[in-house]
Amino acid sequence: MRAFASNWTRPYAMQHPGQPYDIPDFDLLTTILSALTWRQNNGSIRMITDRVGARYYRSLGLAPIWDDGISCALDGVPYTVDPATFWAAGKLYALAQVPAPCAMIDTDFILWSDLRDRLAHSALTVIHREELASEIYPAPSAFALSAQYTFPSGWDWTTPACNTAFTWFGDEALRRAYLAEAFDFIRAARGRDSLIYMVFAEQRLLAMCAEERGVRIDVLASLEQLFHPTQRAFTHLWGFKQALSEDRTLRVAFCRRCARRIARDFPDYRDLCAAVPSLRSYF
Numbered sequence: 001m002r003a004f005a006s007n008w009t010r011p012y013a014m015q016h017p018g019q020p021y022d023i024p025d026f027d028l029l030t031t032i033l034s035a036l037t038w039r040q041n042n043g044s045i046r047m048i049t050d051r052v053g054a055r056y057y058r059s060l061g062l063a064p065i066w067d068d069g070i071s072c073a074l075d076g077v078p079y080t081v082d083p084a085t086f087w088a089a090g091k092l093y094a095l096a097q098v099p100a101p102c103a104m105i106d107t108d109f110i111l112w113s114d115l116r117d118r119l120a121h122s123a124l125t126v127i128h129r130e131e132l133a134s135e136i137y138p139a140p141s142a143f144a145l146s147a148q149y150t151f152p153s154g155w156d157w158t159t160p161a162c163n164t165a166f167t168w169f170g171d172e173a174l175r176r177a178y179l180a181e182a183f184d185f186i187r188a189a190r191g192r193d194s195l196i197y198m199v200f201a202e203q204r205l206l207a208m209c210a211e212e213r214g215v216r217i218d219v220l221a222s223l224e225q226l227f228h229p230t231q232r233a234f235t236h237l238w239g240f241k242q243a244l245s246e247d248r249t250l251r252v253a254f255c256r257r258c259a260r261r262i263a264r265d266f267p268d269y270r271d272l273c274a275a276v277p278s279l280r281s282y283f
Contacts (some may be wrong), residue, residue: 001043001116003103005035005066008074008090009052011083021056025278026244026251028060029258030237031107032273035065036266038105041114045105048094050074060276065269073097081186085197091164092182092202100172106165108237115168115220123171124210125218127236129160130203137161137204138196149188152181155208161199162207162217165236171215178209255282 009021023031038045046068047057054070057063063070077093095104103119105111109127119125130137140151169175182201189197210217220233237244244251259282263270274283 001101001103001119002068002098003038003043003045003105004048004068004094004098005031005045005105005107006074006090006094007047007049007053007107008077008083008088008093009050009056010077010090011087013052014083021052023056024245025255025282026258027108027237027241028276028279029255029262029273029282030110030235032062032065032269033258033261034105034107034110036262036269037110037112038103039067040265041111042103042116044068046071046098048073048090048097050077061272062276064272071097082189082192084194085189085192086186086201087194088198088202089186092179092186095169095175096179100169100175102169102175104164104167104169106236108241109165110235111166111233112235113233118218119168119170121170122168122218123215124174124206125166125168125170125220126162126164126206127166127234128163128219128221129207129217130163131160132158132204136195136199142196143189143200144191145185146188146190149184152208152212154212156211157208159207159211161204162210164203164206165238166220166234167206168218174210174213174215177213178206181205181209252282255279259283 012021035045044067047066048071051072054072057070074090074093077090081089091104140157182205185201185205191197207217244254259279262273263283270283273279
């Protein structure tokens with residue numbers, strides 16, 4: 001099965017003006033494990049980034065991590081897309097490069113299991129659905145949009161959103177419709193909020209678009225299963241990144257654990273990863 005990860009570096013450049021591009025050690029290790037575990041269990045994977053990202057990965061010697069190569073297609077993200085408001089827009093522009101069937105995987109998401117049978121007949125699979133907390137998924141009136149834009153009349157604004165850190169697109173028509181609606185919304189946006197616009201374009205819009213088209217939304221886990229101690233199918237760093245950034249002891253322990261997993265499960269890549277300056281001490 002075909003998959004891709006993405007890394008659009010323009011948001012980093014906006015947040016760190018004049019600084020060279022860099023990825024924290026814990027984030028780099030999960031990026032590596034994410035790609036290698038997908039390859040081990042499910043198929044091929046590509047990194048879709050821009051020239052800055054590609055140069056960074058290659059400078060560290062990490063290009064072999066992605067067996068389907070590194071693409072600089074995100075150089076084509078229009079400069080009218082605000083990196084502060086649509087900080088994850090690179091995912092959508094990367095998805096535009098890969099026809100269905102395909103998996104879209106965040107670099108901080110590690111899938112530990114073989115999903116080939118489970119995904120074979122799925123038109124759309126996401127990690128889980130998300131409840132519509134008003135501060136994250138507000139009413140349509142919260143958005144400042146171009147006067148020429150109107151939300152599609154067929155959307156059900158009560159349907160739970162989709163968490164898209166892992167998303168399987170088995171239906172090409174849905175992939176195309178989702179991207180068309182998302183790009184229309186991004187172009188119409190006039191507000192500048194770092195949360196509600198991006199999660200709408202990426203997660204809530206997908207759910208409404210799928211349901212409007214009669215596409216069943218499958219999930220890897222229910223909300224009840226998500227944080228259950230027996231959940232071993234996947235790891236999603238997401239909010240844990242803040243704790244890792246602030247707690248040096250926690251960060252070192254996590255990185256050493258990731259390094260041990262790489263050395264155990266992917267011994268052919270141990271030396272490659274150990275050669276990365278920021279990771280060397282963990283191996």
